[in-house]
Amino acid sequence: PKYNPNIQNNNKIPLYDKHNYNLYGELDVMNEEQIQVIVNNAKIAQKEWKLTSFNKRKQFLKTLLKFITENQLECARMSVRDSGKTLLDALIGEILVTCEKLVYLIENGESILKREYRSTGRLMMMKTVYVDYEPLGVIGAIVPWNYPFHNLFNPISAALFAGNAIVIKVSEFASWSVKYYKKIIDAALISIGAPVDLVQFVIGYGPTGSALVSSEVNKLIFVGSPEIGIKVAQKAAETLKPVVLELGGKDPFIVLDDYVITDDLIQIALRGVFQNMGQNCAGPERFFIYEKVYETFIKRLQILSSNLTFGKSSLVDSSIDCGAICMGPKQLLHYQRLVDDAVAKGAKIMIGGFIPTNSLGSYYPPTIIYDVPYDSLIAKIEIFGPIMCIFKVTQSPNDELVISLVNKSQFALSACCFSNNKRRAEQIIHEIDSGMAAINDLEGCTYMSQSLPFGGKKHSGYDRFAGPEGLRGLCHIKSVCVDRFFSVRTTIPPAMQYPASLNNTGPKFAMGLINMFYGTSIYQKLKGLVNVIIYSIFTNRPNINKFKKE
Numbered sequence: 001p002k003y004n005p006n007i008q009n010n011n012k013i014p015l016y017d018k019h020n021y022n023l024y025g026e027l028d029v030m031n032e033e034q035i036q037v038i039v040n041n042a043k044i045a046q047k048e049w050k051l052t053s054f055n056k057r058k059q060f061l062k063t064l065l066k067f068i069t070e071n072q073l074e075c076a077r078m079s080v081r082d083s084g085k086t087l088l089d090a091l092i093g094e095i096l097v098t099c100e101k102l103v104y105l106i107e108n109g110e111s112i113l114k115r116e117y118r119s120t121g122r123l124m125m126m127k128t129v130y131v132d133y134e135p136l137g138v139i140g141a142i143v144p145w146n147y148p149f150h151n152l153f154n155p156i157s158a159a160l161f162a163g164n165a166i167v168i169k170v171s172e173f174a175s176w177s178v179k180y181y182k183k184i185i186d187a188a189l190i191s192i193g194a195p196v197d198l199v200q201f202v203i204g205y206g207p208t209g210s211a212l213v214s215s216e217v218n219k220l221i222f223v224g225s226p227e228i229g230i231k232v233a234q235k236a237a238e239t240l241k242p243v244v245l246e247l248g249g250k251d252p253f254i255v256l257d258d259y260v261i262t263d264d265l266i267q268i269a270l271r272g273v274f275q276n277m278g279q280n281c282a283g284p285e286r287f288f289i290y291e292k293v294y295e296t297f298i299k300r301l302q303i304l305s306s307n308l309t310f311g312k313s314s315l316v317d318s319s320i321d322c323g324a325i326c327m328g329p330k331q332l333l334h335y336q337r338l339v340d341d342a343v344a345k346g347a348k349i350m351i352g353g354f355i356p357t358n359s360l361g362s363y364y365p366p367t368i369i370y371d372v373p374y375d376s377l378i379a380k381i382e383i384f385g386p387i388m389c390i391f392k393v394t395q396s397p398n399d400e401l402v403i404s405l406v407n408k409s410q411f412a413l414s415a416c417c418f419s420n421n422k423r424r425a426e427q428i429i430h431e432i433d434s435g436m437a438a439i440n441d442l443e444g445c446t447y448m449s450q451s452l453p454f455g456g457k458k459h460s461g462y463d464r465f466a467g468p469e470g471l472r473g474l475c476h477i478k479s480v481c482v483d484r485f486f487s488v489r490t491t492i493p494p495a496m497q498y499p500a501s502l503n504n505t506g507p508k509f510a511m512g513l514i515n516m517f518y519g520t521s522i523y524q525k526l527k528g529l530v531n532v533i534i535y536s537i538f539t540n541r542p543n544i545n546k547f548k549k550e
Contacts, residue, residue, distance in 0.1 A: 005328045013203055015176040018084030018324035019313040019361040024176055029204040032211040038200050039167055039215045042138045045197035046165035050135040054110040056192060057161045063188040064157070065102045068095065075184075077315060079149045082177040084324030084362060086314035089276045094149040097447065102157055104450035105471075109161045112468045113475065122517045128484045133475035135163030140217030142209045142232065144224055145171035145326045146279040152181055155221055156199055158465065162474040165198045167217060169209045173326050178203070210235060219474065220244070223281065226410075226459045244473065245461035246281060246454070248382050249413025251443055252406045253284035254428065256419040257292035257397050265418065266300045269388070272442045274308070274322050274366050278386040282414045282436065282444045282454075285383050287390040288402050294392050298350075298370055301388075305351055308366045311359060321366065322386060328362045335364050335385045338378040342389070347372040352386075374405065382411065399424070403431045413456035414443035433458060494539040502540055509535035 001023040003016035015024040030038075068075055076090035085093070113133045120129050139159040143151040152168060159166040170178050178201050186196045202208055206228075213220060213235045221244045222232045229247045236243045253272060255265070272284040289297045310322040325331050332355050339353045352367030370390035372379060378389050393402050406415065412433035418440050419425035429437040435456035436446040446452050453464035464470045483489065495509035508531060515528025 005330070010205065013172050013175050013205075017081060017313075017361070018326055018328070019316075021361060027175055027203050030202050030208055030211075032207075032214075035167075035202055035208065035211045035215055038202060039138055039140075039212075039217060041197040042165035042167050042200055043216070045195035046135065046137055046163075048195060049160070049165065049198055050163040052163070052194070054113070056194075057163070058106050058110070059192050060160060060188055060194065061102050061106050061157055063191055064153070064184070065099060065106070067184055067188065068099060068102075068153075075149055078177040078180050079147070080313070080315055080323070082148045082174045083145060083326045084313075085276050085279075085326075086320055086323045087318065088314070089323060090149070093276050093280075094147055098150050098153045098157075100448060101154055101450050101466075105157055105161050108451070109471060112471050113162060123513075124481070126484050126488050126490075127481050129479070129481045132478045132480060133162070133472055134478055136474060136476050137164060137218035138216070139164045139166045139219050139221065139474060140212050140215065141166060141168045141221040142212065142224065143168060143170060143221075145174035146276060146281075148174040148177045149181065151223065152178070152201075155465070156185065158471055159474055160198060162471060164218075164474055165200075167200050167202060167212065167215075169202045169204070169212050172203075172205055173328075175203050213241070214239070217241070221465065222246070224248075226461075229461060242463075244455070244463040244465060246456070246465070247459060247461040248281050248384065248411065249283075249456060249460050250285050250380075250382055250409045250411040251283060251413060251434075252286045252288055252409075252415045252432070253443075254288045254402055254406070254415070254417040255290060255293060255297060256399075256417065256421075256424065256428075257290035258420045258424075259293060259418045260420065261293050261296040261300060263300060263304065266297075266304050268442055269301070270305060270308075272444070273388045274386055277323050277325060277364075277366075279326060279384055280444065282447065284416065284442070285387075285389060286379065286406070286409075287388060288393050288405065289390060290393045290397065290402075291395075292397075298390070301368065302350055305366070305368055308351065310365055311356070311361075311363055325362045325364050325385065331385065332362070332364050335367070335383070335387060338376075338381060338383060339367060339369060339387065342369055342372050342376040342378045345373045345376045347376065347378075380409070399428055403428060407433050409433075410459040411456070412458040413460035414438075414446065416441060416443040435460065435464075493536060494541045495535045497541065505535045505539050509539070 003014050003021045003023045011029050013027040072095045076087055076095050079090040079094050080087055116131045118129050120127050141155045156166055185199045189196050202212060213232055219242045220236055222229055223246045226247045229245045233243050308321045312320050314320045336355050347369045348371050350368035352365035356363055364386060366386045368388040372389050372391050414436035415429060415432045415434040416438045417425045417428050425439045436443055438445050447454055450466055453467035453469040455464040495505045500506055512528045512531025515524050516532055519525040519528055
């Protein structure tokens, strides 16, 4: 049977192959009561898991890593069948980055989350102070369809290493592979004697996600569109639930006039746009090419892009360059609207730019448009698809102009700049609104360094995952102060004791204390010391027995 995108049953999730619309089957949509049970079960499992050692948590990650590396082809093929991407895109974008994430946590996670001793300050030298990173409880996550494998294993690995349980609402466009991935995770948990309820999935549409937001999860991670992200934040605010929002981007790819245009640069540009058919949160959508190198860039691009292939599954034909579009006909119409508007306003099409009429699946050709006007829709709206959109930066060199053009976007996730002058490139990226940036490489390369936090600003969202910041963000951060020496206990100086009417020397003692510890001259410090001594020695202590008699 074939999937019909024009028919939707709100109680069922259709499972189908994006390459040919072959229907695999259906899953039942989960309701609010089911989600409550799942979250409660996760809470019970987490109470046990939070007591585990870092070694046991590492053992879980090592078990996952061993299985994934030994079965990487099978894991990637599941992603290909569920999302429509090519096998190479799955291996690079799903398997490789997940392995990097696991290795980073195994090697660095304990040092990030172990007790951290801090400076006591000048007044508290008799104390020891530290920060503990305690598990939050149950993490809720609502993840998209573009990376069915990594979008699960990324939050799972971090949440569990931090001592939490996690409940993930998967996309209705990529729910088929969940059953397989759940088996992998369950087997890894069972192998170390951990409860399988630590990791659970919920299936459904928008109301299912809303129910997860309203549930008793302790923090929520949402990856998706700004429109839905705003609704998630509003719903979470009703219970003061903290939220991580990663809401996409409109990333700039800037080539300055001092950069030599080579085939290597063109290959980087093509990989940036057509990796996963452009369905990436962090991926170049606006190519700003300086006028001096513009024609060379266009000519080399025409040569290298002329033979890109699409229209089949890479599991059938390994020579296929570009996969299918996961969201189907509605998304194809979105692409075509943007291309048609740009062309109507003066843009030129190099390749692609049309919806295939004889396609058996959800395909849009790899598309390159250039001489794109700045007032076109495609210059403003997130594409999230296989369209390279090229702007000519005139009056070059004009770095202020390109910075201004980039920062007009409501998105600010990541950016990249290519230049033979490192200082010039650094100055540009530091003036660009973005959460991440790269010089002479794709902006997405920052994600391959899992020590770096991932996230943006403006309409690209807030808070971070990955890096120490992301891992600690899955914890309750508790500040603790204890006596450095057990026999030395805190006492309130007599001048500060109640009742003040007994001596009325408290303010003078306090001023002496401030001068002694924080005065900016030797005279001020010595004066403060003298006052502290005077109002410590010549101040009467309250007589408790006297007060009792009165």
